[in-house]
Amino acid sequence: MKKLQLATLTxxxxxxxxxxxxxxxxxxxHTECDILSAxxxxxxxxxxxxxxxxxRIENIPSNVQELTFTVLSLDELxxxxxxxxxxxxxxxxxxxxxxxxxxxGSVVYTVTSEDGAWNRKYTVTFKxxxxxxxxxxxxxxxxxxxxxxxxxxxxVFYEVDADGAKHxxxxxxxxxxxxxxxxxxxxxxxxxxxxxxxSGRSACLRxxxxxxxxxxxxxxxxxxxxxxxxxxxEQVMTNPLRTTEFGIPVNHRPVKVVGYYKYxxxxxxTNSAMKVVxxxxxxxxxxxxxxxxxxxxxxxxxxxxxxxxxxxxIISRAEVASLPAVGEWTRFEMTFSDCTxxxxxxxxxxxxxxxxFSSSKNGDTFEGAIGSTLYVDEVEVTYEAE
Amino acid sequence: MLLLGGIQARGQSDxxxxxxxxxxxxxxxxxxxMPQSIQSVDAFHLALSPTVCAGAALPIGNHxxxxxxxxxxxxxxxxxxxxxxxxxxxxxxDNSIEGYFTGHVHQEVDLWALSLPVQACYNLGQKxxxxxxxxxxxxxxxxxxxxxxxxxxxxxxxxxxxxxxxDTEETQASYDFSNExxxxxxxIALSADYTPWPHIxxxxxxxxxxxxxxxxxxxxVEQTLYPIYATLSLFYRL
Numbered sequence: 001m002k003k004l005q006l007a008t009l010t011x012x013x014x015x016x017x018x019x020x021x022x023x024x025x026x027x028x029x030h031t032e033c034d035i036l037s038a039x040x041x042x043x044x045x046x047x048x049x050x051x052x053x054x055x056r057i058e059n060i061p062s063n064v065q066e067l068t069f070t071v072l073s074l075d076e077l078x079x080x081x082x083x084x085x086x087x088x089x090x091x092x093x094x095x096x097x098x099x100x101x102x103x104x105g106s107v108v109y110t111v112t113s114e115d116g117a118w119n120r121k122y123t124v125t126f127k128x129x130x131x132x133x134x135x136x137x138x139x140x141x142x143x144x145x146x147x148x149x150x151x152x153x154x155x156v157f158y159e160v161d162a163d164g165a166k167h168x169x170x171x172x173x174x175x176x177x178x179x180x181x182x183x184x185x186x187x188x189x190x191x192x193x194x195x196x197x198x199s200g201r202s203a204c205l206r207x208x209x210x211x212x213x214x215x216x217x218x219x220x221x222x223x224x225x226x227x228x229x230x231x232x233x234e235q236v237m238t239n240p241l242r243t244t245e246f247g248i249p250v251n252h253r254p255v256k257v258v259g260y261y262k263y264x265x266x267x268x269x270t271n272s273a274m275k276v277v278x279x280x281x282x283x284x285x286x287x288x289x290x291x292x293x294x295x296x297x298x299x300x301x302x303x304x305x306x307x308x309x310x311x312x313x314i315i316s317r318a319e320v321a322s323l324p325a326v327g328e329w330t331r332f333e334m335t336f337s338d339c340t341x342x343x344x345x346x347x348x349x350x351x352x353x354x355x356x357f358s359s360s361k362n363g364d365t366f367e368g369a370i371g372s373t374l375y376v377d378e379v380e381v382t383y384e385a386e
Numbered sequence: 387m388l389l390l391g392g393i394q395a396r397g398q399s400d401x402x403x404x405x406x407x408x409x410x411x412x413x414x415x416x417x418x419x420m421p422q423s424i425q426s427v428d429a430f431h432l433a434l435s436p437t438v439c440a441g442a443a444l445p446i447g448n449h450x451x452x453x454x455x456x457x458x459x460x461x462x463x464x465x466x467x468x469x470x471x472x473x474x475x476x477x478x479x480d481n482s483i484e485g486y487f488t489g490h491v492h493q494e495v496d497l498w499a500l501s502l503p504v505q506a507c508y509n510l511g512q513k514x515x516x517x518x519x520x521x522x523x524x525x526x527x528x529x530x531x532x533x534x535x536x537x538x539x540x541x542x543x544x545x546x547x548x549x550x551x552x553d554t555e556e557t558q559a560s561y562d563f564s565n566e567x568x569x570x571x572x573x574i575a576l577s578a579d580y581t582p583w584p585h586i587x588x589x590x591x592x593x594x595x596x597x598x599x600x601x602x603x604x605x606x607v608e609q610t611l612y613p614i615y616a617t618l619s620l621f622y623r624l
Contacts, residue, residue: 028422028423028425028470028471029422030470030471031471031486031540031544032471032540032544032545033544033545034545034548062540062546062547062548063547113544113545117544118543118544118545119545120545147541147542147546147547148485148541148542148546148547179483179541179547179549180481180482180483181481211479211480211481212478212479212480212481213476213477213478213479213481213482213483214481215478216478216560217556217557217559218556233547233548233549234538234547234548234549234550235550236549237549237550237551237552237557237559238550238551238552238557239557
C-alpha cells in the first residue's frame with residue numbers, strides 16, 4: 001500500500017512538473033529586422049570616398065532608418081555593391097551586395113525578419129559633403145510623431161542647404177521622452193521651437209519631470225538639450241550618457257561661437273534621488289567640442305556623453321563661462337582652445353564638431369531644477385580661414 | 387456550515403465524516419504549452435506553501451460519497467526563464483513601456499486563496515479513497531510580478547526601438563500585474579486519501595485551474611496562465 005501511495009504522489013508531481021520543461025527548446029524564428037551595419041567593399045571603390053572609415057557605417061542605432069554615405073563627388077560614381085549585416089535570420093531586398101545606382105537619388109532597402117512577420121524600410125543616400133552652415137537660426141522645425149506612440153508629436157530642428165535639401169544635424173532627448181509618453185504634444189517636450197526668438201523662432205529647452213517610470217529607474221528629471229549629432233535610444237535606461245552621439249563632420253577648424261540666450265533657473269534644485277538641495281541654483285550650459293572622428297585604426301569614432309572628460313580624440317573645447325539668469329536676449333560668446341588639426345584629415349572629413357545646449361548643466365546626471373528654461377537663437381560659428 | 391454539519395453527525399455510522407488537515411502546497415501558474423518565446427526555464431525555486439483544509443463526506447452508496455471541503459492555501463511560484471521576443475510591459479504610474487523582451491525574466495506569483503472543492507468520492511476499501519470534482523477558488527490577496535533584466539526590449543513591435551535593460555537595481559525593469567488577477571477562479575480538483583491509522587491519514591490533492599489566472603482582457607501576458615498546485619497534507623478524521 002505504501003508503494004501505491006508513493007506512486008500516486010509521484011504521478012501527481014510529474015503532472016505538475018512536466019509543465020516546466022527544463023531543457024532548452026528549439027530556437028524560435030527570429031523576429032527582428034534591422035540593418036546593423038552597412039559598408040562598401042573593394043579597393044576599386046576607395047577612390048570615391050574620403051577615407052576607409054567613410055566606407056562603413058557601424059553600430060546603426062535601432063531608431064535610425066536613414067543611412068548616409070558621404071562621397072567626394074556624385075559625378076561618375078559607379079553602381080555600388082552595398083553590403084549589410086542584418087539581424088539574425090533577416091533578409092534584405094534589393095539583395096545584399098547587389099549593384100545599385102545612387103547617383104539618381106536614395107535607394108530604399110526593405111529588411112524582413114526571419115519569421116516573415118516584420119519588416120523595416122531603410123533609405124540609403126550617397127551625397128557630397130554638407131558644409132555646415134555658419135549660422136544656425138532655429139527657423140526650421142519638423143513636427144514628428146513618436147516611433148512607437150503615433151499619438152504623441154515633438155519638434156526636430158533641421159537645417160536647409162543652398163539646394164533646399166534638409167539636413168537633420170540637430171538632435172535632442174525628445175525621442176527618449178517620447179517612448180514613455182503617449183499623449184505629449186510638442187509643448188510638453190523638454191526641447192521645442194517657440195516664437196519670439198531674437199529673430200524669428202528660437203529653440204526653447206526646459207528641465208522637467210521625467211515621469212514615474214524614469215523616476216523609478218533613477219532618472220527623475222529630463223533637461224532640455226539640443227546638440228549637433230544624433231540621439232541613440234538604446235541605452236536610455238541603462239546608460240543615458242551614451243544616448244547623445246555628438247558631432248557632424250566639418251572641414252575647417254572652428255574658432256568661435258556666438259549667439260543669444262535667455263535663462264531662468266527653476267525654483268528647487270534636486271539631486272538624482274529627487275531630494276531638494278537647499279541653496280543650490282541651477283545653471284544652463286553651452287559648450288562645443290572639436291574632435292577627430294576616426295580612431296587610431298581608421299574606424300569611425302562615436303563620441304558620446306560618456307567620453308566628454310576622457311576622450312583623447314577631443315582636440316579643442318569651447319565653453320561659455322557663465323550664463324547668468326536673464327529675461328532679455330543676451331549675447332554669449334565662446335572661443336575654442338588652440339589646436340592644430342591634421343590638414344589632410346581635416347580636408348577629408350576627418351574631424352567633427354558639436355555644439356551642445358542644456359537647460360541644466362548637470363542634467364546628464366539628473367541633477368537640476370524642474371522649470372529651468374534656456375532659450376537660444378542666432379548661433380554663429382566662425383571657422384579658421386582657408 | 388459544513389463543519390457544523392460534520393460535528394453534529396459525529397458518532398453515527400454511515401453518516402457525515404469530517405476531516406481536518408494541514409499541509410504544504412507546491413506548483414505553479416503556467417501556460418498549457420510553453421510558448422517559443424520562453425527559450426528555457428533556468429531555475430524553479432521550490433516554495434512550500436502552508437495549507438489548512440476541512441472537509442465533510444456524506445455517504446451516498448456502497449462505495450460512494452459526496453465530499454465538500456474548504457481549503458485555505460497560499461499558492462506561490464518563483465521561476466526564472468530566458469526569453470526571446472517575449473511580450474511584456476513595464477508599467478509605473480502613468481508611464482509604460484510595452485514590447486518584446488529578450489533576456490532574463492524572474493517571475494513571482496503569490497496568491498492567498500480560499501477554495502471550495504465539491505467532489506465525488508470513491509472508497510477503495512478501508513484505507514484508500516479517491517475524489518474528483520470541480521472547485522471554486524476566491525483569491526483573497528495576490529501578487530503577480532517580477533523583474534526583467536540583462537537583455538533588451540523592442541518597444542511596440544519587434545521592429546520598434548531597441549532598449550537595453552540592465553542587470554542592476556536601477557537599470558533592470560520590474561513589473562507588477564497584481565491588479566490584473568482574476569479574483570474568482572475555478573477548476574478540477576483530484577484527491578487521494580490514505581488512512582493507515584484509525585483517525586490519521588495522508589491526503590494528496592491537485593487543483594488544476596481551468597480559468598485564467600489573469601483577466602481575459604489583459605493581453606500583455608499573451609499566454610493564458612492556469613494555476614496548477616498539488617498539496618500534500620496530514621489529516622485527522624473525526
